[in-house]
Amino acid sequence: MKQVEDVLRRHVERLMALPGVFGVAIGADEEGECIEVQAEVLSAELREELPLELEGVPVRVREMGRPEAF
Numbered sequence: 001m002k003q004v005e006d007v008l009r010r011h012v013e014r015l016m017a018l019p020g021v022f023g024v025a026i027g028a029d030e031e032g033e034c035i036e037v038q039a040e041v042l043s044a045e046l047r048e049e050l051p052l053e054l055e056g057v058p059v060r061v062r063e064m065g066r067p068e069a070f
Contacts (some may be wrong), residue, residue, distance in 0.1 A: 004033045007055045011035070020046050027060060034058040042068050 005025050015024045020039045027036030032050060035057055042061050051059055 002058050004035065007057045008035050011054050015050075016051050018046060019043075022064075025055070025063070029060055031058065034060045037061045037066050040064065
């Protein structure tokens, strides 16, 4: 987990600057830990901008719709 945390910390600003991204986190999928990018919609533009992996850690997108304040 420490490696994934370090990778996320190094790339969080760049990921958060992408259009439509409103969050990033450490996630997990069937292959293990990943960097989860939370986006309103996975647009073609965002798909082109997102890497498949960062420093060997897979990047996955989670479409979450429009975030709402409570």
